[in-house]
Amino acid sequence: MAGDHRAGPGAAATRARHRGSYDDARTVVMRDLLLSVVSALTSQSGREQLDIIDAGGGTGGFAVPLAGPGHRVTVIDPSPDSLAAAQRRAAEMGVSLRAVQGDAADLVGLAGAESADLVLCHSVLEYVDSPAAAMAAIARVLRPGGTVSVLAASAVAAVIHRALAGRFDEARRLLAGLGGAATEPPADAARRFTLAEVAGLLEDAGLRPGTAHGIRVFADLVPGIFADADPAAADALLALERSASAQPAFHDLATQFHVLGYR
Numbered sequence: 001m002a003g004d005h006r007a008g009p010g011a012a013a014t015r016a017r018h019r020g021s022y023d024d025a026r027t028v029v030m031r032d033l034l035l036s037v038v039s040a041l042t043s044q045s046g047r048e049q050l051d052i053i054d055a056g057g058g059t060g061g062f063a064v065p066l067a068g069p070g071h072r073v074t075v076i077d078p079s080p081d082s083l084a085a086a087q088r089r090a091a092e093m094g095v096s097l098r099a100v101q102g103d104a105a106d107l108v109g110l111a112g113a114e115s116a117d118l119v120l121c122h123s124v125l126e127y128v129d130s131p132a133a134a135m136a137a138i139a140r141v142l143r144p145g146g147t148v149s150v151l152a153a154s155a156v157a158a159v160i161h162r163a164l165a166g167r168f169d170e171a172r173r174l175l176a177g178l179g180g181a182a183t184e185p186p187a188d189a190a191r192r193f194t195l196a197e198v199a200g201l202l203e204d205a206g207l208r209p210g211t212a213h214g215i216r217v218f219a220d221l222v223p224g225i226f227a228d229a230d231p232a233a234a235d236a237l238l239a240l241e242r243s244a245s246a247q248p249a250f251h252d253l254a255t256q257f258h259v260l261g262y263r
């Protein structure tokens with residue numbers, strides 16, 4: 001548009017950058033958390049290369065970037081298609097990745113007891129047959145001093161999101177099931193958890209629950225259109241997301257929460 005200061009290739013690049021900030025608001029907290037976990041483990045162990053297992057690592061979205069700096073990363077997942085995609089992704093990035101087909105509950109047989117400095121268990125407890133059995137296996141493959149990084153879908157956020165979408169009966173049904181995910185098998189959908197439930201799973205497996213963060217506290221509640229309509233809002237959302245993620249009152253309100261467990 002003539003005279004429109006937003007028109008032209010420069011404006012498109014600016015919009016793309018702000019769209020990037022909006023997308024970052026959904027991912028950046030998690031990325032920063034993993035970097036700080038890896039950095040703590042390398043300084044604590046005195047080893048630059050860690051042994052990392054991504055249990056239910058899927059297509060390698062978390063595993064491949066961790067393999068980049070030279071850590072020995074193994075993705076364990078029951079899906080051969082996902083493992084093949086993870087290996088393609090690793091090859092494209094020029095990094096080496098071990099891919100093993102299997103179930104999280106069988107980690108000890110697949111990877112060996114006390115073989116890992118770090119285990120990722122991201123968006124997996126939702127699908128396994130038994131979250132308690134998976135967590136017990138994770139605890140056994142961790143070395144003393146090792147850490148598990150758990151990312152889980154929030155049961156509280158699921159209620160809020162249904163209610164905001166006007167699906168009130170569904171919200172009430174989810175509300176009635178709050179607090180039962182760690183013991184009940186999933187009915188027709190993936191499990192969702194409260195932070196207290198996941199902390200309980202960690203403790204029952206002999207691990208010490210550590211710092212928790214809310215992931216996507218607000219990013220899933222605001223329309224993406226903000227990023228284009230008001231570019232400054234994307235940066236402000238990112239700053240808000242960073243601040244809110246560490247506030248305990250917001251942990252269960254976020255779409256997902258992240259919690260560390262220490263052996």
Ligand SMILES: C[S@@+](CC[C@H](N)C(=O)[O-])C[C@H]1O[C@@H](n2cnc3c(N)ncnc32)[C@H](O)[C@@H]1O
Pocket residue numbers: 055056057058059060061062076077078079082102103104105121122123124127128129
């Ligand atoms: C939502 S995806 C998460 C993938 C990856 N962790 C991430 O965060 O991008 C769930 C993954 O769990 C895997 N999965 C399902 N059941 C599993 C089990 N019993 N043990 C290990 N992984 C399992 C699926 O194959 C899938 O790759």
